[in-house]
Amino acid sequence: MRETDGPEPVRASLADGREILFFALPGHQPDPRPDIRPLPDRAQLASEVRFDRATGDWVAVAALRQDRTYKPPADQCPLCPSATGAVSEVPAADYDVVVFENRFPSLSGARPDSDFVLPQPLDGQPVAADGYGRCEVISFSSDHDASFASLNHAHARLVVDAWRHRTRSLLALPEVAQVFCFENRGEDIGVTLTHPHGQIYAYPYLTPRTRSMLDRADAHRRDHDTNLFADILASERSQISRIVTGDELTTAFVPFAARWPVEVHIYPNRQVNNLTDLDDDELDSLTAVYLDVLTRFDSLYPTQLPYISALHQYSSDPAQQEGFFHIELMSVRRSATKLKFLAGSESAMDAFITDVTPESIAARLRDVDPASRR
Amino acid sequence: MRETDGPEPVRASLADGREILFFALPGHQPDPRPDIRPLPDRAQLASEVRFDRATGDWVAVAALRQDRTYKPPADQCPLCPSATGAVSEVPAADYDVVVFENRFPSLSGARPDSDFVLPQPLDGQPVAADGYGRCEVISFSSDHDASFASLNHAHARLVVDAWRHRTRSLLALPEVAQVFCFENRGEDIGVTLTHPHGQIYAYPYLTPRTRSMLDRADAHRRDHDTNLFADILASERSQISRIVTGDELTTAFVPFAARWPVEVHIYPNRQVNNLTDLDDDELDSLTAVYLDVLTRFDSLYPTQLPYISALHQYSSDPAQQEGFFHIELMSVRRSATKLKFLAGSESAMDAFITDVTPESIAARLRDVDPASRR
The missing domain is CATH 3.30.428.10 (HIT-like)
Structure with missing residues (x-):
């Protein structure tokens, strides 16, 4: 059994302070450009989690997501590379695999005080808490028309290595209980961006399932x-x-x-x-x-x-x-x-x-x- | 607190032996006609229930439902009344509220031996059982273009009384653990018949929720x-x-x-x-x-x-x-x-x-x- 830590990504920041990580195939060198878009400030802690006493499940309430990007035209795809840094979420001429914080997160990207503990719903009263956690987008390829199935083995393995990196980093956050990497593929299940991508949710609770x-x-x-x-x-x-x-x-x-x-x-x-x-x-x-x-x-x-x-x-x-x-x-x-x-x-x-x-x-x-x- | 048993329905049989129950408003008298359609025999026990050891949930497998009625033209609506008994599932010139066994049931309408007990999944092995239970359709009105919200109070109360009748009758079956009355309304959630109707599932197990x-x-x-x-x-x-x-x-x-x-x-x-x-x-x-x-x-x-x-x-x-x-x-x-x-x-x-x-x-x-x- 060989141990492996996987590749270290190149880190940069988007215009509103969100983190972006570039993962590269051997021989490729990420080259992030400045993100020059005039983005509004990020909403801080716009997310809340509520405990459902009837089922024992936590539910996240993220009202700001109503305005999220919805089926943009292909020439405005936020996941295609943007060499000018003026158009998309990825300010670079090209990339292999990229991960960045979701602009419309279900869980706040803010960090709690170090002593934050999810409240225990024991007293029979409604219980809510700030929606700490983190939501990331992972773009599997710079090719807008690719799919995960179309990646070659080395490229797919790079996605797996990026998942591993994010799993290790996010599980290390004290407020995170579970790291969930997933892909929704196809308009039939509500996907609003056709560029091949997945998501990573770091929840402050264990999901019900x-x-x-x-x-x-x-x-x-x-x-x-x-x-x-x-x-x-x-x-x-x-x-x-x-x-x-x-x-x-x-x-x-x-x-x-x-x-x-x-x-x-x-x-x-x-x-x-x-x-x-x-x-x-x-x-x-x-x-x-x-x-x-x-x-x-x-x-x-x-x-x-x-x-x-x-x-x-x-x-x-x-x-x-x-x-x-x-x-x-x-x-x-x-x-x-x-x-x-x-x-x-x-x-x-x-x-x-x-x-x-x-x-x-x-x-x-x-x-x-x-x-x-x- | 007044006790109420609700109205007794008029019972009839469809061409393949399924039961149909007519519930009538005061002053109305149901008048079922013979169902003269050449229906195929009902599939006996084509349903199976399987226990998911990973979650503790039962799942029903009902393969025959792949052929169920799918968005029929309005003049072939199976829930509109059929005075000739030759066209729809309801052989009558008119009706108020009608309940009948689903032709494409998720759970078999067959009755088990009296000693049937759902197997206990305790030994760590995959557990399956025959899919006993019953699936019924309830049509809220003979008016194809009505909706539940458009019913007057007396008519809506008749639906509630029909639900009560079915709840009492189905809970009395020893193989039934839960009676679930529900309505799916709208094509957006996959409804394939626009005639206002609901369904009643009598499960042999408690549903996970x-x-x-x-x-x-x-x-x-x-x-x-x-x-x-x-x-x-x-x-x-x-x-x-x-x-x-x-x-x-x-x-x-x-x-x-x-x-x-x-x-x-x-x-x-x-x-x-x-x-x-x-x-x-x-x-x-x-x-x-x-x-x-x-x-x-x-x-x-x-x-x-x-x-x-x-x-x-x-x-x-x-x-x-x-x-x-x-x-x-x-x-x-x-x-x-x-x-x-x-x-x-x-x-x-x-x-x-x-x-x-x-x-x-x-x-x-x-x-x-x-x-x-x-």
């Missing part, structure tokens, strides 16, 4: 003295029916109780809490399997598959030690012409009904002819 | 010896900031930690487990407040508001005694031209970010000019 999964894993440890997710992975690897692809270090499968018409989970074969714990070979394998799955996705239908890609990461906090890093990919497309909508059963009651058996979608993804892939 | 809320309420009872939802209701009623409307028996408010751009909860002021426990005055009040809220919804924007209406009901089982019947209404519309999409944070992590403060949307709904209402 993570909390549920950790609760289940803790109970499983008490009952069986094994890791829940390792047991699930071993069970899937013991037979073929829901396997999509993989190698000796990484496995991609459709989960037994998939909630979405297309859903694939990618696990490293060794339990780690997050991306920073993987060694170089495991990172290369994860990158290859991830690209393989995304390529299979785009072979399912005549058009590119809309998807959400969600990196489930955990900190090294003892309360999160049962967490098993993995990627969950899901799509709302249920046929070439139809989407799944999250209506009453799913949206109101979290009770998912799926129209597709997990085994049938696994077989379709497994049997994609490599020659047919775009 | 209900389970979470009961867990919270049980913990609150242990800590405070009071009912969690009664405390939340009292807290909201003690000040105006999130109140929308109400009367001495019913309260409508935007919850403190609302997850949706428009979200309203309607509670009876007295704790009951489900609709069948309300008395006649409470039912009239609930009906009036519900109509009032829906009318306010349609006054927010130039077009009708898409919404999901979800009736949170509990059985009289001791494990559900902390449940407090209420209605949760939510909309994805965040401005006149924009929708909220459930993307990475919400869909993958259940972590909601809202763009609208609960107090501001409550004020907008509270201040709707009655004269401006459609």
